[in-house]
Amino acid sequence: MATPETTRSPCPDRILDDLGGAFGMGAVGGSAVHFLRGIYNSPKGERIIGGSQAVRMNALRTGGGFAAWGGLFSAFDCSMVYLRQKEDPWNSIFAGAATGGFLHMRQGLGPASRSALVGGVFLALIEGGGIMLTKAMSGPQNMPIFVEDFPDGLPASTPPWYERWFGGGEKEEKKSGGAKTEILESFDSPTPPTFELK
Secondary structure, eight states: OOOHHHHSOOHHHHHHHHHHHHHHHHHHHHHHHHHHHHHHHSOTTOHHHHHHHHHHHHHHHHHHHHHHHHHHHHHHHHHHHHHHSSOSHHHHHHHHHHHHHHHTGGGOHHHHHHHHHHHHHHHHHHHHHHHHHHHHHHOOSSOOOOGGGOTTSSOTTOOHHHHHHHOOHHHHHHHTTSOOOOOOGGGOOOSSOOOOOO
8 A cells, every 4th residue: 555655746846736736726625615605695696696706706815825835834844854854744743833833923923833833733633644544444464374374384483372273284184184185187277278178
């Protein structure tokens, strides 16, 4: 399964990719939200015109706000990758905090620090959820080992309780009279298979 780090583009290109993706997401989502808001706030008989006018006035501004956030986040994320020389969830958490603080810097130190804290916590929740989802989708790690997995019987490091619970490979053959499994010749097919009647 591919991890998010392996599917993303390299760092200088990542900034432009994320900036464009964030603008598109903000413009499309903002169009839907502003269209519905324009329909709701318009008088009866003018609702479609009011909705489309609200989209024209506000959707690009929403997309620009998303693009600013996405571009700054990617720039800070790439900076953290460069400084730390590794890609892990901490880069995203630091980048989210730095982006939140940077966007509210003009309002003063208090609002900037609160926004940085909110951005860091928000990205920590997103990264934690992504890690939990990846672990849940990967399946169990400690699968039981079956005797059929080993062609020569159980390895020497197998605990004794395993043979009692699941049976041991060679001991079973002795109990059953030493019968061996034979492969029938009719199942040996030439490669590639031919479909001729015999």
